[in-house]
Amino acid sequence: MAALMLEIRIEEKVFPTQGGRKRRAIFRDFALDVPLGQVCVLAGPSGVGKSTLLSIVSGIDRGFGGTISGRALPVGMMFQTPRLLPWLTALRNIELAIPGRQHEAPRWLAAVGLEDHGEDHPQRLSGGMARRVALARALAVEPALLLLDEPFASLDETTAEAMRLLLGGIFAKRRPTTLLVTHDLAHASALADRVVVLEGSPAGITRDVAIARSHGSAPPRAGQGGSVG
Ligand SMILES: Nc1ncnc2c1ncn2[C@@H]1O[C@H](COP(=O)(O)OP(=O)(O)O)[C@@H](O)[C@H]1O
Ligand SMILES: [Mg+2]
Known part of the structure; x- marks a missing residue:
């Protein structure tokens, strides 16, 4: 049976000591479940571990203790730096x-x-x-799993709005399970089903808020069509 949930379990993620920086756990006993088709915005202060979390979920970073299950394929990832x-x-x-x-x-x-x-x-x-x-x-x-690391950063407001519309259309039509890192909560809430805030060291979830979207792109329920309002 196909998985219904992306299950993120990180027992421990540490970066080794380097350049005088102390070894510290970025995540310890961290758990986040994302229902398939959900658009989950990740917010939190710089350095808390958002990009690290996306790399772990993508499968690129395997240097952690824990498991990622229910990862739908293919994965589309936009890194914080373009990496072209x-x-x-x-x-x-x-x-x-x-x-x-x-x-x-x-x-x-x-x-x-x-x-x-x-x-x-x-x-x-x-x-x-x-x-x-x-x-x-x-x-x-x-992608069935879409990982976006600050997709609106360094875009002017008009372009950022165009990218939000593009993503909104894709969320409504194709419903990829999405983790979207952004600082722009006002705009993100127009796209999100849920906002999760990470804080602390090791990082924990300090807020987890469901968002009612108006444009009809919430995860599908039985018998519900995919209309865009
Ligand atoms: N390759 C790495 N080696 C050592 N430390 C790292 C590495 N990547 C990230 N870090 C550290 O891990 C922490 C979390 O980084 P990151 O996930 O990029 O945070 P965010 O995306 O929330 O700003 C930061 O303290 C950062 O300095
Ligand atoms: Mg980052």
Whole structure:
């Protein structure tokens, strides 16, 4: 039977001592369950462990004690820094993520408003543009699990709003299970089913708030259609 819940259990996550920094546990006995299809916003102070948590959930970081179960595939991830391959054009960076579906890459570049920049290499793009290419790459894989690390950072307000609309449409239509890290709670609450706040060291959940969304993209219930209001 398919899993109904992304179950995050971190017994311990520590980074080894380096450069005079003390070894400390980022997470200890941490648990978070995310129902499939839920859009869960993660907030909390800088350095609390949000990016680390996304890396663990993605499967990229295996250096922890604990288990991640119910991880739906494929996973689409947008890192806090764009992590584009510098020797490839914007378009090729997206194509590489979707083998067999490369012809769809221009559509994703257009979805983030960068259809005129497909042949540009990352160093020719502004920080905000590179982040949008990274967002397009994460979305292009048509993820069942979507991990977004500060997707609206370094975007002007108009562009950020366009990206929120894009994500809102994808949440309504495709319902990926989503963990979205952002500081912009006012805007995030328009997209989220739930806001989880991490604080402390090791990090714990200090607030866990359900959000009633108005645009009809809450996780599906039996007999409920996928209408967008
Ligand atoms: N590769 C690493 N090696 C050592 N310490 C790290 C590494 N990555 C992150 N950290 C530390 O772990 C803590 C959590 O980092 P991070 O997950 O990036 O926080 P956030 O995304 O919430 O700002 C920070 O104190 C950071 O300095
Ligand atoms: Mg971070």
